[in-house]
Amino acid sequence: MAALTREEINFFLDSAEGFLEIAKRPVKKVPALRGKTVVNLFFEPSTRTRVSFEIAQKRLSADAVNFTASSSSTKKGETLLDTVKNIEAMAPTVLVIRHGAAGAAHFVAARTSAAVVNAGDGRHEHPTQALLDLFTMRKQKGRIEGLKVAIIGDIANSRVARSNMHALRTMGAEVSICGPGTMLPPHPEVFGVKSCNRLADALDGADVVMALRIQKERQGVATLPSDREYATFYGIGPRSLELTKPDCIVMHPGPINRGVEISSEIVDGPRSVILQQVESGVAVRMAVVYILAGGDRE
Amino acid sequence: MFESPLRKLLDETALKRTLERMAHQIIEDSAGVDSLALVGVVRKGDMLAARLKKIIDRVAGGDIPVGSLDITLYRDDIDLMGSIPVVRATSIPFDITGRTLVLVDDVLFTGRTIRAALDALMDLGRPKAIRFAALVDRGSRELPIQPDYTGLSTHISIEERVKVELVEDGLSDGVFVYRAESGWVPGED
Secondary structure, three states: OOOOOHHHHHHHHHHHHHHHHHHHOOOOOOOOOOOOEEEEEEOOOOOHHHHHHHHHHHHOOOEEEEEEHHHOHHHHOOOHHHHHHHHHOOOOOEEEEEEOOOOHHHHHHOOOOOEEEEEEEOOOEOHHHHHHHHHHHHHHHOOOOOOEEEEEOOOOOOHHHHHHHHHHHHOOOEEEEEOOHHHOOOOHHHHOOEEEOOHHHHHOOOOEEEEOOOOHHHOOOOOOOOHHHHHHHHOEOOOHHHOOOOOOEEEOOOOOOEOOOEOHHHHOOOOEOHHHHHHHHHHHHHHHHHHHHOOOOO | OOOOOOEEEEOHHHHHHHHHHHHHHHHHHOOOOOOEEEEEEOOHHHHHHHHHHHHHHHHHOOOOOEEEEOOHHHOOOOOOOOOOOOOOOOEOOOOOOOOEEEEEEEEEOOOHHHHHHHHHHHOOOOOOEEEEEEEEEOOOOOOOOOOOEEEEEOOOOOOEEEEEEOHHHOOOOEEEEEEOOOOOOOOOO
């Protein structure tokens, strides 16, 4: 997301609008990518992103093949490059890759003729998540420019936060971040965001609150005393929303730790657009796969 | 860059008259407009469909449904497109099953757009019949497709490009012929 211009982001978002309606048809399929093969290379566990991509690809009539690290030759010691070269030999049009190392998608893109979609690379970026978040905000609020967005939680370890901070800045939103000191980036100014120590400062007047998952898999042991302490200081509950704008929406990229970063009341409440995010996800991923599969390669 | 047209096929008055005639033909063919609906191909076709609807409603009475169809995802030339067009929403807010649909497009050329539109409509239901209205039939067909209602039938060289300009797009009404550009965007015609 760091490299995309406002025009490019808008192009993806505008295209995604056209794909949203397909999910409401009796026949949820268009022949756009008939005869094209898309390989989903997932070196890290993922359910919703993989399922979302797979549904998107199938609705475009592409042949979707999944490759997951736990059941693959990676376990047998094959390198990323060899895996990619082998898959390349089977002539896919698009590769969707998720990997634990930052830059993995970039590395692969430079070494294959297929179009590559980054479905999350380590702590670096998760561009389709940021696009679907932006898409959801635009749908709910009618605009992105000028929105006040509070991103709460494990910012430093989160590729979702990173992609969103880049994209929101490009689109002209005002972003505040908040979380325990151990989870904040040391130099928030590089993202053009305001870093707050107190949750109340970040939530003040917000149009959008985005709670992030506490990523136990990416942390050392000493970042948090306990889940309960986190919930007390940084959890999003009904009282948090007294500080925001009255029509503020609440987002979460999932999977949710209920009662830790966000309370059940909020997740299931009227302000939550968490399931709209999931719905947007399919439309946005259809747009991304379709755009990358056709025409000129960028 | 502003380019001036080589010649004019229809001016404002002729365009208006042509649409009136097409609307009357559509009404005449469909005994009663009860099961009739118009579907315009995005983007010019849906503007023309909206105009035809107004005329048909005025003449025959009633309020016939009108929808718009984006055929981008049904094209057969995704690998040939220089740049990817924005996919626009298809909006057909009525059940097409059992209806007689009139598909409306501005210019009929190779016939590939209409092939795609027929496939797209079939995915949305099972219409009783589909008829096709083209404002301009410029010839050079690549598929066996013929319009049921034609505003103007003429042969235009493939070196040239037919453009329907409408007030809905901030232009004045008219149909013009331009020199085909080298950077021709599929779907523009």
